[in-house]
Amino acid sequence: MSKTAKLYRMVMDKHVCPYGIKSKHLLESKGYSVEDHWLTTREETDAFKREHDVQTTPQTFIDGKRIGGHEALREFFGKARDPNKKTYRPVLAVFAVGLALAVSLSLFSFGTAFTVRTAEWFVAFSMAMLAMLKLQDVEQFSTMFVGYDLLGRRFVPYAYAYPYLEATAAVLMAGRILPWISIPVAFVIGSIGAISVFYAVYIQKRDIKCACVGGSGNVPLGFISLSENLAMVGMAIWMLVRPTM
Incomplete structure (x- = not known):
């Protein structure tokens, strides 16, 4: 059975959200078929944020449940990053x-x-x-x-x-x-x-x-x-x- 996710991201003439692109890639790399919804104007983006009571885009939905933005999606797939982790x-x-x-x-x-x-x-x-x-x-x-x-x-x-x-x-x-x-x-x-x-x-x-x-x-x-x-x-x-x- 195919896995499907809905992704809402900003795609405008002068701005394409990099986190939206990375979210789409991450979903597809995990075998998801992505319903890619573009928010093409500032008004459309603001209306989406109000409707779903969120502060940022992109936003991913899987099985009707909102996962969140890119970092939340990484966490969902067990790929969360620790910004305080020390590394050489x-x-x-x-x-x-x-x-x-x-x-x-x-x-x-x-x-x-x-x-x-x-x-x-x-x-x-x-x-x-x-x-x-x-x-x-x-x-x-x-x-x-x-x-x-x-x-x-x-x-x-x-x-x-x-x-x-x-x-x-x-x-x-x-x-x-x-x-x-x-x-x-x-x-x-x-x-x-x-x-x-x-x-x-x-x-x-x-x-x-x-x-x-x-x-x-x-x-x-x-x-x-x-x-x-x-x-x-x-x-x-x-x-x-x-x-x-």
Whole structure:
């Protein structure tokens, strides 16, 4: 027996509700035949909301029962998201893309995937992407950063400067340009960061969010956060002992 659902969503010339599209896709992926009702004007949408005493659209009905909007529909199918759930996904995504870029460039340059330059590019590209995420909202990043960084809480301008320092070191290291700038910058900020994370996580046993992907992520401060700083320190030391390739 086929399963049928009724979906009411906004579809107008200048606005098509993205949650309506996702709701339709979710229903169809679960084997439902969707009676897709378009609300094509603001007046029609407002009348629908009044009739069903709801504040938002889309709205899904299954077996005559109102399920609700997109998030309610996800919950109905056991796919609810916890906005407060901590996850390392943002950092792991950066590392994965950084590694893929490094491997691709190594294949192009040397004809093989894994070289010394692959490792260098992986660190540099990952640093650059993490810095870019911080630079999207330096104010929010700095607020989170001073919560655990030992230098940032004592000298707030350092919290604002950190993303720019990290980005500068990353770009220069990627091309091994101006090592007399990139090496000390990466070593200093990486060392301070590593000590700060270690102290907050392993000494104070604090359960807080990391500012490593900027202020928008819900990444827990921990070993993955520590690895970012250790990688910077390691890269600086490596470039110091191997100044040329």
